[in-house]
Amino acid sequence: QVQLVESGGGVVQPGRSLRLSCAASGFTFSSYGMHWVRQAPGKGLEWVAVISYDGSNKYYADSVKGRFTISRDNSKNTLYLQMNSLRAEDTAVYYCAKDLVEMATIGMNYWGQGTLVTVSS
Protein backbone atom coordinates (compact mmCIF):
# COMPACT_ATOMS: atom_id res chain seq x y z
CA GLN A 1 0.00 0.00 0.00
CA VAL A 2 1.09 3.57 -0.62
CA GLN A 3 2.79 5.24 2.31
CA LEU A 4 4.19 8.72 2.65
CA VAL A 5 6.01 9.51 5.88
CA GLU A 6 7.23 13.03 6.57
CA SER A 7 9.99 13.87 9.02
CA GLY A 8 12.23 16.75 9.95
CA GLY A 9 9.77 19.14 11.52
CA GLY A 10 10.39 20.92 14.78
CA VAL A 11 10.90 24.28 16.41
CA VAL A 12 13.30 26.65 14.67
CA GLN A 13 14.21 30.29 15.16
CA PRO A 14 13.30 32.92 12.57
CA GLY A 15 15.92 33.20 9.85
CA ARG A 16 17.19 29.67 10.34
CA SER A 17 16.85 26.66 8.05
CA LEU A 18 15.17 23.27 8.18
CA ARG A 19 14.95 20.34 5.80
CA LEU A 20 11.88 18.17 5.59
CA SER A 21 11.91 14.66 4.17
CA CYS A 22 9.12 12.46 2.86
CA ALA A 23 9.83 8.75 2.55
CA ALA A 24 7.64 7.07 -0.07
CA SER A 25 6.77 3.42 -0.50
CA GLY A 26 4.19 1.21 -2.17
CA PHE A 27 4.37 2.78 -5.63
CA THR A 28 6.87 3.60 -8.37
CA PHE A 29 8.11 6.85 -6.88
CA SER A 30 10.11 7.83 -9.95
CA SER A 31 6.96 7.96 -12.10
CA TYR A 32 4.97 10.54 -10.13
CA GLY A 33 5.13 14.21 -9.46
CA MET A 34 5.20 15.12 -5.79
CA HIS A 35 3.95 18.12 -3.84
CA TRP A 36 4.36 19.90 -0.55
CA VAL A 37 1.22 21.45 0.93
CA ARG A 38 1.06 23.25 4.25
CA GLN A 39 -1.60 24.23 6.75
CA ALA A 40 -1.08 26.90 9.37
CA PRO A 41 -2.78 26.26 12.71
CA GLY A 42 -6.52 26.71 12.32
CA LYS A 43 -6.18 27.80 8.71
CA GLY A 44 -6.81 26.36 5.27
CA LEU A 45 -4.57 24.47 2.91
CA GLU A 46 -1.78 26.25 1.04
CA TRP A 47 -0.01 24.61 -1.86
CA VAL A 48 3.75 25.11 -1.50
CA ALA A 49 5.66 23.39 -4.28
CA VAL A 50 5.68 20.61 -6.87
CA ILE A 51 8.44 18.63 -8.51
CA SER A 52 8.07 16.56 -11.65
CA TYR A 53 8.62 12.82 -11.65
CA ASP A 54 12.22 13.17 -12.83
CA GLY A 55 13.07 16.32 -10.91
CA SER A 56 13.49 18.40 -14.03
CA ASN A 57 10.65 20.82 -13.29
CA LYS A 58 9.95 22.61 -10.02
CA TYR A 59 7.37 25.24 -9.21
CA TYR A 60 6.69 27.22 -6.05
CA ALA A 61 4.11 29.36 -4.34
CA ASP A 62 5.02 33.04 -4.37
CA SER A 63 5.16 33.01 -0.57
CA VAL A 64 8.15 30.62 -0.54
CA LYS A 65 9.86 31.32 -3.85
CA GLY A 66 13.54 32.03 -3.37
CA ARG A 67 13.54 30.63 0.18
CA PHE A 68 12.35 27.01 -0.23
CA THR A 69 13.73 24.34 -2.54
CA ILE A 70 11.96 21.13 -3.44
CA SER A 71 14.04 18.16 -4.53
CA ARG A 72 13.87 14.41 -4.80
CA ASP A 73 16.13 11.38 -4.78
CA ASN A 74 14.48 8.68 -6.86
CA SER A 75 17.12 6.16 -5.83
CA LYS A 76 16.03 6.61 -2.21
CA ASN A 77 12.30 7.13 -2.88
CA THR A 78 12.50 10.35 -0.91
CA LEU A 79 11.16 13.87 -1.39
CA TYR A 80 12.72 16.87 0.31
CA LEU A 81 11.87 20.45 1.15
CA GLN A 82 14.78 22.68 2.08
CA MET A 83 13.43 25.70 3.92
CA ASN A 84 15.72 28.69 4.41
CA SER A 85 15.18 32.13 5.94
CA LEU A 86 12.22 30.84 7.88
CA ARG A 87 9.58 33.26 9.10
CA ALA A 88 6.88 33.05 11.74
CA GLU A 89 4.29 32.80 8.97
CA ASP A 90 5.90 29.56 7.78
CA THR A 91 4.61 27.87 10.94
CA ALA A 92 2.38 25.05 9.73
CA VAL A 93 1.86 21.36 9.32
CA TYR A 94 3.66 20.36 6.14
CA TYR A 95 2.24 17.51 4.08
CA CYS A 96 3.82 15.71 1.18
CA ALA A 97 1.40 14.41 -1.42
CA LYS A 98 1.55 12.26 -4.54
CA ASP A 99 0.08 13.07 -7.94
CA LEU A 100 -2.88 10.94 -8.98
CA VAL A 101 -1.50 9.98 -12.38
CA GLU A 102 1.93 9.37 -13.78
CA MET A 103 3.79 12.32 -15.29
CA ALA A 104 0.91 14.78 -14.86
CA THR A 105 -0.70 16.87 -12.16
CA ILE A 106 -4.44 16.31 -11.90
CA GLY A 107 -5.01 15.78 -8.19
CA MET A 108 -3.18 14.50 -5.14
CA ASN A 109 -4.46 11.10 -4.14
CA TYR A 110 -2.14 10.14 -1.30
CA TRP A 111 -0.94 12.34 1.53
CA GLY A 112 1.42 11.87 4.42
CA GLN A 113 0.39 12.43 8.03
CA GLY A 114 2.16 15.78 8.12
CA THR A 115 5.05 17.21 10.11
CA LEU A 116 4.76 20.35 12.21
CA VAL A 117 7.17 23.21 11.69
CA THR A 118 7.11 25.96 14.30
CA VAL A 119 9.11 29.11 13.67
CA SER A 120 9.57 30.96 16.91
CA SER A 121 12.27 32.66 18.92
Added chain:
Amino acid sequence: DIQMTQSPSSLSASVGDRVTITCRASQSIASYLNWYQQTPGKAPKLLIYAASSLQSGVPSRFSGSGSGTDFTLTISSLQPEDFATYYCQQSYSTPFTFGPGTKVDIK
Protein backbone atom coordinates in the same frame (compact mmCIF):
# COMPACT_ATOMS: atom_id res chain seq x y z
CA ASP B 1 -2.05 33.61 -10.13
CA ILE B 2 -5.49 32.01 -10.19
CA GLN B 3 -7.63 32.85 -7.17
CA MET B 4 -10.17 30.34 -5.89
CA THR B 5 -13.25 31.26 -3.89
CA GLN B 6 -15.79 29.00 -2.21
CA SER B 7 -19.29 29.54 -0.93
CA PRO B 8 -20.58 29.23 1.60
CA SER B 9 -17.68 29.40 4.02
CA SER B 10 -19.66 27.22 6.40
CA LEU B 11 -23.00 25.51 6.56
CA SER B 12 -25.06 23.53 9.01
CA ALA B 13 -26.93 20.49 7.77
CA SER B 14 -28.63 17.36 8.99
CA VAL B 15 -27.96 13.74 8.18
CA GLY B 16 -29.77 12.94 4.95
CA ASP B 17 -29.65 16.49 3.60
CA ARG B 18 -28.49 17.32 0.12
CA VAL B 19 -25.52 19.67 0.32
CA THR B 20 -24.05 21.82 -2.44
CA ILE B 21 -20.78 23.72 -2.26
CA THR B 22 -19.67 26.14 -4.94
CA CYS B 23 -16.15 26.97 -6.09
CA ARG B 24 -15.22 29.76 -8.48
CA ALA B 25 -11.93 30.40 -10.24
CA SER B 26 -10.71 33.89 -11.14
CA GLN B 27 -10.12 32.72 -14.72
CA SER B 28 -11.00 29.71 -16.80
CA ILE B 29 -9.38 26.49 -15.61
CA ALA B 30 -11.22 24.19 -18.02
CA SER B 31 -11.92 21.07 -15.91
CA TYR B 32 -8.74 21.17 -13.84
CA LEU B 33 -10.59 21.29 -10.55
CA ASN B 34 -10.24 18.93 -7.59
CA TRP B 35 -12.18 18.55 -4.36
CA TYR B 36 -10.75 17.40 -1.05
CA GLN B 37 -12.29 16.52 2.29
CA GLN B 38 -10.47 17.12 5.56
CA THR B 39 -11.50 16.13 9.06
CA PRO B 40 -9.77 17.63 12.13
CA GLY B 41 -6.25 16.35 12.69
CA LYS B 42 -6.21 14.35 9.47
CA ALA B 43 -4.64 14.79 6.08
CA PRO B 44 -6.89 15.86 3.21
CA LYS B 45 -8.55 13.19 1.10
CA LEU B 46 -9.13 13.48 -2.63
CA LEU B 47 -12.82 13.13 -3.47
CA ILE B 48 -13.22 14.41 -7.03
CA TYR B 49 -10.64 15.16 -9.69
CA ALA B 50 -10.95 16.76 -13.11
CA ALA B 51 -14.16 18.46 -11.95
CA SER B 52 -16.40 15.40 -12.11
CA SER B 53 -14.38 12.19 -11.79
CA LEU B 54 -14.98 10.27 -8.60
CA GLN B 55 -11.78 9.12 -6.94
CA SER B 56 -11.57 5.39 -6.35
CA GLY B 57 -13.16 4.32 -3.08
CA VAL B 58 -15.17 7.52 -2.60
CA PRO B 59 -18.91 6.94 -2.06
CA SER B 60 -21.18 7.72 -4.98
CA ARG B 61 -23.16 10.26 -2.94
CA PHE B 62 -20.34 12.66 -3.78
CA SER B 63 -20.43 14.25 -7.21
CA GLY B 64 -18.80 17.17 -8.95
CA SER B 65 -19.75 19.30 -11.90
CA GLY B 66 -18.74 22.41 -13.78
CA SER B 67 -16.11 23.73 -16.13
CA GLY B 68 -14.48 27.01 -16.93
CA THR B 69 -14.80 29.12 -13.81
CA ASP B 70 -17.77 27.68 -11.88
CA PHE B 71 -17.83 24.34 -10.12
CA THR B 72 -20.02 22.47 -7.68
CA LEU B 73 -19.54 19.67 -5.19
CA THR B 74 -22.75 17.90 -4.21
CA ILE B 75 -23.34 15.42 -1.42
CA SER B 76 -26.65 13.78 -2.24
CA SER B 77 -27.46 12.49 1.25
CA LEU B 78 -25.21 13.71 4.04
CA GLN B 79 -23.83 11.01 6.31
CA PRO B 80 -22.33 11.42 9.79
CA GLU B 81 -18.80 10.85 8.46
CA ASP B 82 -19.24 13.70 5.95
CA PHE B 83 -19.06 16.44 8.55
CA ALA B 84 -15.75 17.97 7.58
CA THR B 85 -14.13 20.85 5.72
CA TYR B 86 -14.12 20.74 1.93
CA TYR B 87 -11.54 22.43 -0.28
CA CYS B 88 -11.43 22.97 -4.00
CA GLN B 89 -8.10 23.23 -5.79
CA GLN B 90 -7.15 24.15 -9.32
CA SER B 91 -4.48 22.13 -11.12
CA TYR B 92 -4.60 24.17 -14.34
CA SER B 93 -1.50 26.24 -13.68
CA THR B 94 1.03 26.83 -10.95
CA PRO B 95 0.69 27.87 -8.22
CA PHE B 96 -1.95 25.18 -7.71
CA THR B 97 -4.15 27.25 -5.43
CA PHE B 98 -6.74 25.98 -2.98
CA GLY B 99 -10.00 27.61 -2.10
CA PRO B 100 -10.48 28.83 1.48
CA GLY B 101 -12.62 25.86 2.45
CA THR B 102 -16.23 25.17 3.39
CA LYS B 103 -16.92 23.73 6.81
CA VAL B 104 -19.92 21.43 7.02
CA ASP B 105 -21.18 20.88 10.53
CA ILE B 106 -24.15 19.34 12.23
CA LYS B 107 -27.34 21.34 12.50
